[in-house]
Amino acid sequence: MTNPAESGKATHEIGRIYDAISDKNVLIDFFLQTVLQFIPSSRGYLFLAGPDRRLWLESVILTAKEAPDDLIAAARGAFEEGKPSAKGTRLFLPLIARNSSIGVVCFERDKEFTPEEVGIGFNFASEFSGALKNILLFEENIKMERLAAIGQTMAMLVHEIKNILQLAKFSDEMIRMGIREHNEKFLSRGMEKLGKTLKDMDGFIWEVAGLSKDYQLEPEAVNVPALVEELRRDLSERAEACQVKLEFEAEENFPEVRGDSRSLYRALLNLVKNAFEAFKNHPSARIKVHARVLDQERYELTVEDNASGMSDEVKARLFEEFFSTKGKRGTGLGLMVVSRTVKMHQGTITVESKPGTGTKFTLNLPRNFASRK
Ligand SMILES: Nc1ncnc2c1ncn2[C@@H]1O[C@H](COP(=O)(O)OP(=O)(O)O)[C@@H](O)[C@H]1O
Ligand SMILES: [Mg+2]
Structure with missing residues (x-):
């Protein structure tokens, strides 16, 4: 299966499948599986990097989710270098999308990796990186949109609360005046406004509570x-x-x-x-x-x-x-x-x-x- 022409065509086709996957975990799994098809290995480790370039182990294949320290150090080196490499029985493929490194993947086995396998692996890694970057950007976008929506909702709620507060202050003012000046009229007017404030508050809570999933009736x-x-x-x-x-x-x-x-x-x-x-x-x-x-x-x-x-x-x-x-x-x-x-x-x-x-x-x-x- 390592014939270059055949694998070139295969990478291209598989790249199209990568692009069609919209779930990050599914994509990662599928990528690791496809590489194993072309480059038989005993284990695989996939590291992703955050904006601060710190790496974390995102996913593994054929092994428990832990990586030996020397492998992590070597992965970091390959990530920094940005070039695929075979170091003895380990193959390192940096994940590069739009000129930035987003992670690195490492495969391990008993036998050394051939230069040809390094090339094939890197092609797969490039196709995968492009598709993964799109998903990450999309997730980032959704996060921003959610934040914007929360901000908008908050602004609206604050606006409502301010209106109610205004009414409460007005009632308070009236009642104080009524007490100060022994004026029944102010007093009863203030109490009336206070009653309205409480009802508005009640209504506000009803609207907000009604949004929640566990809104329940009390029959x-x-x-x-x-x-x-x-x-x-x-x-x-x-x-x-x-x-x-x-x-x-x-x-x-x-x-x-x-x-x-x-x-x-x-x-x-x-x-x-x-x-x-x-x-x-x-x-x-x-x-x-x-x-x-x-x-x-x-x-x-x-x-x-x-x-x-x-x-x-x-x-x-x-x-x-x-x-x-x-x-x-x-x-x-x-x-x-x-x-x-x-x-x-x-x-x-x-x-x-x-x-x-x-x-x-x-x-x-x-x-x-x-x-x-
Ligand atoms: N009786 C009505 N006559 C005309 N338009 C109405 C009436 N009731 C509701 N609407 C329309 O429905 C929209 C949604 O109403 P509602 O959910 O109570 O939100 P809000 O009153 O905060 O805008 C209103 O903005 C208004 O355009
Ligand atoms: Mg309304």
Whole structure:
């Protein structure tokens, strides 16, 4: 198998296979195997180098993952030299890609290696180095992208926390003033703001926790009209300030349902908040929240607005995490967690929306939801 013409063709073809492998470990294994096919050896050691040119033993073949000290020293020498060499019963092939050394591989056996084998081995090593370097660059890129994504997420979270903190400071200021000046009005206003701060914090935690894999519901008996009433209370001030007419409707004698009451409240609140944010100076802005029993098994919650509506693209991407059209003002987490919440309740969420006309979200939920352990 060591005929030069044959091996030249083989290296080229195997090089193409190397290039097609995208997993580092698979590539390394395959490389060591192919060299053994052409250059019979008893053992193989593959060292990689970091940016500081320090070597570590990345992989071995036909031996335990340990290398004798003199072999490590010789490998270092071959790595520094950057040339293939046969030193007695050891063959050293530096791994060079784009003019930089990325490691070295050593094969060992009882018999000396021939100059021809050195040449063949070096050809394989060159093909392998190019393919490996591509994988390493790709991994490096992914790391950078991940870091950038984490940075972005952090910036967004910090922005949200700052908003909440601002509100907390404002409440604190009000309460202090109330105490200092014995002014009930300031005091109660401050307490009210503090309550809102806590709710915002709660909502923030809900959004972030909803991102996590082990987000879980805490099912209990839910009083739907009471939820709707709580929403009305929490939003009435904002509605007045924004001149949005809020309509809340829950059927009379609404039966108790099972679900995670806090999560359902958060889901509704998020839908209504989005509706608020979709208005731009609308002369007769209106948001309608409606709860109705459908049959013995299911009930429905709808949130409808006559705001801007959405384009087909927005509609298609709505539930993606971090998808937002609001720039710095949006987290793009709200609807993602809403849809997760609904799914975990074994319900469905649908949206109807038309640009310029408005949007309607419908949550269809089971009245008796059995939590899965
Ligand atoms: N009622 C609505 N009317 C118009 N657009 C909406 C409405 N609800 C959601 N959207 C669109 O869906 C996007 C994602 O919403 P969401 O996940 O809550 O993130 P965020 O509110 O932080 O942007 C919003 O940026 C907006 O473009
Ligand atoms: Mg939102």
